[in-house]
Amino acid sequence: MAHSNHYETLRIQPHASQAEIKSAYRHLVKQFHPDTNPKTGDRDWIIQINAAYEVLSDVQSRRQYDRQLGAGAPKRSPYSTTTQQRSSQRPNARSSYQNRPSGRDADxxxxxxxxxxxxxxxxxxxxxxxxxxxxxxxxxxxxxxxxxxxxxxxxxxxxxxxxxxxxxxxxxxxxxxxxxxxxxxxxxxxxxxxxxxxxxxxxxxxxxxxxxxxxxxxxxxxxxxxxxxxxxxxxxx
Structure with missing residues (x-):
């Protein structure tokens, strides 16, 4: 079940929102986890799903991955309002410490x-x-x-x-x-x-x-x- 990129692995479009990514991941794990569905489950497939989700669920790593795909920036932001709010709360060393301390103060x-x-x-x-x-x-x-x-x-x-x-x-x-x-x-x-x-x-x-x-x-x-x-x-x- 190899796919050319993480979006295909999760069966979503490149412009999918973060909420859609999470929903797709949950659906696929429930469908293919071998402990839940012994007949249709596939542990190797779950590993691929986890790897795709690990990249796409992180906004920064997703942006880097999109650049690697060479798809360019989509016309509509793929990141949901909830994700944007979370991103605004992320650690931002440059804005928090514009004047970097040095030596003893930094320590x-x-x-x-x-x-x-x-x-x-x-x-x-x-x-x-x-x-x-x-x-x-x-x-x-x-x-x-x-x-x-x-x-x-x-x-x-x-x-x-x-x-x-x-x-x-x-x-x-x-x-x-x-x-x-x-x-x-x-x-x-x-x-x-x-x-x-x-x-x-x-x-x-x-x-x-x-x-x-x-x-x-x-x-x-x-x-x-x-x-x-x-x-x-x-x-x-």
Whole structure:
């Protein structure tokens, strides 16, 4: 099922909005995930779908990918209003630090940002990302058991509270210029976690396991972004 580009993989047009990209991804994962549909599922195909979504769901990487395709800028912006609003909240080192500090001042800014932003956000993300596997394992014992479902719903509520704390902390202070890459990875990781939690929260409402699989796939992407953020911090520290 090889395709010439990521848009064909997700079965969407190059001018698709970010909301359309997300909707197409969710539909394809539910349709082709081997755990959900043993007869039609294809793990290699899911890998291609994930790779396409990972590029196109990130506004910056999508723009770079569009340039590589040589398609040029579309007449109508493909990015939805929601995405534009999110983009305006992204880390922007140049606007936040027009007069770059140097030497000791720069080191102090990095240390403050690390202590007051990165470390608490990182703890919240670790708490969410590292707990899902155990929750899914416990739920799998009997997905229709009321007690297990109540526990899973409580877990989702807790995760959303932890995520809200991470979002608030992340917006509390602009990142130093040298931490721009790490901040960008954190931003996209937070968004992926939010989308994944939304998917997981649907399961107790209709017992459709496809929501669990889509949520797990989104958490997998979030894990990768989280690791990239950590690597970026380690490269500077």
């Amino acid at each position: 102090e800014q990095i240390e403050i940002w690390m202590q007051q932003v990165y470390q608490p956000v990182n703890r919240s993300l670790c708490r969410i990302l590292n707990s899902l596997e155990q929750q899914i394992e416990e739920l799998s014992a009997d997905p229709f058991d009321d007690e297990l479902l109540d526990k899973f719903q409580a877990y989702i509520v807790d995760c959303k509270d932890w995520l809200k704390q991470a979002q608030t902390t992340f917006r509390s202070m602009p990142n130093p210029p040298s931490m721009g890459k790490a901040a960008a990875h954190l931003y996209y990781c937070i968004n992926q976690v939010a989308d994944g939690l939304d998917e997981l929260a649907y399961f107790p409402l209709n017992y459709d396991e496809r929501y669990l699989h889509v949520g797990q796939e989104m958490f997998r992407i979030a894990h990768g972004l989280h690791c990239e953020a950590q690597k970026s911090v380690e490269a500077i520290a």
